[in-house]
Amino acid sequence: FSEIDSSFFMVLFVAAIILIKPVATALTLGSGGSGGIFAPSLFIGGVTGYLFAYLINLTGIAEPISTSNFTLVGMSGVMSGVLHAPLTAIFLIAEITSGYTLFVPLMIVSAISYSTISYFEKYSLYTKPLIEKGDLIYHDKDRQVLSLIDLKKIVETDLLTIDPNASLGSLVDLVRFSKRNIFPVVNEQQELMGIVTLDDIREIMFDTDSRKNIIVNTLMHSPPTYVSSKESMQSVMIKFEKTGAWNLPVIDEGKYIGFVSKSRIFNAYRKKLIRQQID
Structure with missing residues (x-):
């Protein structure tokens, strides 16, 4: 009876470690604390492999298996998936054990782990944050050039704005002096309330x-989306692609900054590309 109790508490303890360790690591890294991914992945993999072998031995359905071997194979499997580095995991464990007796099991587990995680997540935990920010390019010339473009330098801040409570007549007066067919509707707090295009009026x-009685806020409509001057050009181009728009407003901390146009991005892209070819 005592042996069953000790086995039960052993399984419960190890399972708790497997569940708590990822949470502790996530809280540490998420709060800005000092930590890493490499060591925790090895630890979780090793403990998981040990628990699996321990449970198999506990059931007695097969000949006793080596918990140490499964600990090492588990380390390799989790490391392969988390880091997207199956070869690194295989040879690291092989070097740790100072031999290649587990080479085939390491290859099988690492391949399964890497194939499974790659189906759900294309990038590793190291590269994903950089790719989302647009700071890391994966063999894509267009994205590489786009990443060199500073959005703040191509924002158009000279579009004539109109108050939402202004009359259509006031808007028509602006049309005479504007070179663009978009008129941002901005209130006193510099918040973008909507836009009016020349086609709308x-x-x-x-x-x-109509010029006397119609108010601008009855004519305006919301833009399809907006961008921030801190966004990567990859993110901005995705928004252009999804909306089909040629002009999008730039909003920072709720305040209207200006507009960015697809044509200006293409022009900046062409200049960067020419400069790269010259260099």
């Missing part, structure tokens, strides 16, 4: 009654 802009 083309049929009524010369009607005298």
Whole structure:
């Protein structure tokens, strides 16, 4: 009876470690503490491999298996998946054990682990944050050039804005001096309330009654989306692609900054590409 109790508590203890360790690591890294991914992945893999072998031996359904071997194979499997580095995991464990007796099991487990995680997650925990920020390029010339473009330098801040409570007549007066067909509707707090395009008022802009009675906030509509000046160019281009828009507003901390156009991005892209070829 005591032996069963001790085995039960052993399984419960090791299972608790497997569950708690990833949470502790995530809290440490997420709060800005000092830590890493390499050592925790080895630890979790080793403990998981040990628990698996211990449970198999506990059930007695087969000949006793080596818990130490399964500990090492588990380390290799988790490391392969987390780091996306199966070869590194295989040879590291082989070097740790000072031999290649486990080479075939290491290869099988690492291959399964890497194939499984690659189906769900394309990048490793090391590279994913950099790729999401656009700081790391994976053999893509277009993305590499786009990453060199500073969005803040191509934002158009000279578009004529209109108050939401202004009349259509006031907006028509702006049309005379504007070189663009987009008019951002901005309130006193510099918040973007909507936009009005020349196509929205083309049929009524010369009607005298409409110019006096129609208010801008009844004509404006929301842009399809907006971007931030801190976004990567990859993220901005994805938004252009999804919305099909040629102009998107730039909003920082809720305040209207200006507009960015796809044509200006293409122009900046062309200049960067030419400069790279010259260099």
